[in-house]
Amino acid sequence: MAETHPEPAAGLAVAVRRFNLWYGDFQALFDVDLDIEAGIVTALIGPSGCGKSTLLRSCNRIVERLGYVRTAGSIEVLGHDVQHPSASRIQVRRQVGMVFQRPNPLPISIRDNVLFSQQLHDRRRWSRSDQDAVVERSLREVLLWDRVKDRLHERAVGLSLEEQQKLCIARLLPTKPAVLLMDEPCSALDPAATAAVEELIWNLRGRYSILIVTHNMAQARRASDRCVFMLMGRVVEHADTEQMFVAPARQETADYIEGRFG
Amino acid sequence: MVPAPGSHQGLDRLDGAWWRDWAARVLVSLGGISAILFIVAIIVFIASQGLEFAWNRLSWAELLTGARWEPTANPPRYGAWPLLAGTAWITAVAMLVAVPLSFAAAIYIGEFATGSRREWLKVTIETLAAIPSVVWGVIGLQVLNPLIQQWFDTPVGLNVLNAGVILGLMAAPIMTTLAEDALKAVPDTYREAAEALGATRWQVIWRVVLPHARPGLSASVLLGIGRAFGETIAVLMASGHRLLPPTSVFDSAATITATIAAELGEAAVDSDHYQVLFVLGLVLFAITFSINLLADGLVRGRRRRA
Numbered sequence: 001m002a003e004t005h006p007e008p009a010a011g012l013a014v015a016v017r018r019f020n021l022w023y024g025d026f027q028a029l030f031d032v033d034l035d036i037e038a039g040i041v042t043a044l045i046g047p048s049g050c051g052k053s054t055l056l057r058s059c060n061r062i063v064e065r066l067g068y069v070r071t072a073g074s075i076e077v078l079g080h081d082v083q084h085p086s087a088s089r090i091q092v093r094r095q096v097g098m099v100f101q102r103p104n105p106l107p108i109s110i111r112d113n114v115l116f117s118q119q120l121h122d123r124r125r126w127s128r129s130d131q132d133a134v135v136e137r138s139l140r141e142v143l144l145w146d147r148v149k150d151r152l153h154e155r156a157v158g159l160s161l162e163e164q165q166k167l168c169i170a171r172l173l174p175t176k177p178a179v180l181l182m183d184e185p186c187s188a189l190d191p192a193a194t195a196a197v198e199e200l201i202w203n204l205r206g207r208y209s210i211l212i213v214t215h216n217m218a219q220a221r222r223a224s225d226r227c228v229f230m231l232m233g234r235v236v237e238h239a240d241t242e243q244m245f246v247a248p249a250r251q252e253t254a255d256y257i258e259g260r261f262g
Numbered sequence: 263m264v265p266a267p268g269s270h271q272g273l274d275r276l277d278g279a280w281w282r283d284w285a286a287r288v289l290v291s292l293g294g295i296s297a298i299l300f301i302v303a304i305i306v307f308i309a310s311q312g313l314e315f316a317w318n319r320l321s322w323a324e325l326l327t328g329a330r331w332e333p334t335a336n337p338p339r340y341g342a343w344p345l346l347a348g349t350a351w352i353t354a355v356a357m358l359v360a361v362p363l364s365f366a367a368a369i370y371i372g373e374f375a376t377g378s379r380r381e382w383l384k385v386t387i388e389t390l391a392a393i394p395s396v397v398w399g400v401i402g403l404q405v406l407n408p409l410i411q412q413w414f415d416t417p418v419g420l421n422v423l424n425a426g427v428i429l430g431l432m433a434a435p436i437m438t439t440l441a442e443d444a445l446k447a448v449p450d451t452y453r454e455a456a457e458a459l460g461a462t463r464w465q466v467i468w469r470v471v472l473p474h475a476r477p478g479l480s481a482s483v484l485l486g487i488g489r490a491f492g493e494t495i496a497v498l499m500a501s502g503h504r505l506l507p508p509t510s511v512f513d514s515a516a517t518i519t520a521t522i523a524a525e526l527g528e529a530a531v532d533s534d535h536y537q538v539l540f541v542l543g544l545v546l547f548a549i550t551f552s553i554n555l556l557a558d559g560l561v562r563g564r565r566r567r568a
């Protein structure tokens with residue numbers, strides 16, 4: 001595992017600095033400082049309501065869809081402050097893909113789902129064969145190609161949940177994002193599908209920096225290199241996953257991991 | 263102790279709740295059925311007033327294509343083509359006005375406005391929908407009429423353009439409300455997904471929301487058309503009521519409804535003239551009924567697919 005830990009200076013995927021966030025008057029994040037290394041899987045754990053989704057959704061600024069959100073502090077993705085007023089939300093979202101809790105393919109064909117992000121930005125007309133190549137490459141990368149190659153023009157909402165979730169990952173890939181954010185990507189899936197998607201995430205490791213929220217301790221332990229424990233809007237502990245599960249540094253972490261509070 | 267099979271009590275007893283449920287069901291069904299009964303009764307009434315003439319003496323070919331509507335001439339001519347054409351022209355202009363207006367308003371209200379501004383706008387639009395049509399007629403007569411004369415240098419400002427604009431403004435509020443409902447029915451997860459993929463607000467609307475809402479939007483247009491078809495008094499006041507097929511938007515024109523309203527009072531009961539006006543009513547009814555059916559089918563079709 002040592003070689004998968006890049007030098008910190010060389011490879012920070014996300015750097016959060018004194019980040020605070022308010023929903024109206026309610027403060028959800030308090031002075032969060034966090035360095036997410038590039039190229040590995042980092043799990044974000046903590047009890048319900050501790051701010052995991054909020055932090056994740058701040059990284060691609062999708063949290064701003066709510067008009068009443070205010071922030072202070074900075075979040076850097078690959079050295080660029082995404083929270084800076086002059087940063088383009090659109091550019092940020094091309095670099096930082098997001099997978100949601102419930103698979104949410106758009107109500108268009110499988111193929112159009114994969115091509116959606118690319119066609120938003122590239123004014124130039126893509127030739128049919130270029131498009132085919134992008135679709136095939138993206139679907140192969142999520143191990144879905146063989147299952148859907150004969151029905152690319154069918155509506156994506158007809159797929160099984162597992163296939164939908166894989167498609168939702170595949171459609172992020174054409175814009176070559178650096179970071180993938182996943183908010184409980186397996187919580188709507190059954191155990192077999194969960195295992196399949198976990199395997200896929202593990203496969204993507206290295207090419208992308210992955211930040212994944214999970215409530216499933218076994219999943220965090222199995223499928224992450226580093227682990228972040230949050231509590232009440234603050235980061236409590238950030239350590240190697242093995243380390244955190246075997247010998248957590250903080251009492252709250254130990255209590256949570258052992259299920260002493262929800 | 264386990265009860266023996268068959269010893270459960272009360273499974274077949276009809277208690278108070280059952281009777282209340284039964285009564286509610288009967289009342290509600292009666293309400294629903296009475297609506298259908300009314301419609302049938304209206305059709306039967308209209309048909310009974312016009313059917314004898316339609317059956318025995320009316321030439322349908324002349325009614326639908328004849329260019330001369332001269333019911334009081336000798337011999338009378340019942341060619342309703344000028345009225346059909348006038349209705350079509352005015353409705354078309356009305357939709358050219360109402361569709362952009364109502365879609366823009368619906369997109370603004372549904373996708374951009376928030377909080378109190380949004381509520382305030384919705385109330386305003388519902389108020390607009392409640393303006394009586396005679397008021398719109400007066401606006402056509404007193405406001406649009408001189409404006410059109412001035413801007414386009416025409417001798418009369420009561421014409422297809424005037425009536426179309428008035429009808430468009432009249433139909434826009436209800437179309438806005440329906441279009442906004444169609445936009446609201448698009449799940450927010452679609453917008454979120456598209457935004458997370460880097461779509462701008464406008465791209466989300468154009469590529470995700472509008473395509474998904476298309477059946478509902480089409481239905482709103484069809485219902486707007488139905489509204490424009492059926493409107494009478496405002497159009498009678500604003501159109502100039504000229505019984506010739508219009509050839510431009512600056513021609514005065516007459517519609518089916520306006521003609522019925524204008525002539526029914528003068529026609530002797532059960533005369534041919536009286537009866538042919540009811541036949542026109544039936545034609546109008548058939549058109550609006552088909553439009554509503556189509557709109558309904560569009561909305562239903564979408565629901566089945568979703």
Ligand SMILES: Nc1ncnc2c1ncn2[C@@H]1O[C@H](COP(=O)(O)OP(=O)(O)OP(=O)(O)O)[C@@H](O)[C@H]1O
Pocket residue numbers: 023026028046047048049050051052053054055066
């Ligand atoms: N849209 C919102 N408006 C107001 N408060 C919110 C909103 N979304 C979340 N919150 C609050 O912010 C806090 C953090 O919520 P968040 O969804 O980030 O928690 P979470 O750790 O993801 O929880 P879960 O494990 O249940 O998904 C919670 O107290 C929540 O009530």
Ligand SMILES: [Mg+2]
Pocket residue numbers: 052053054183
């Ligand atoms: Mg969450």
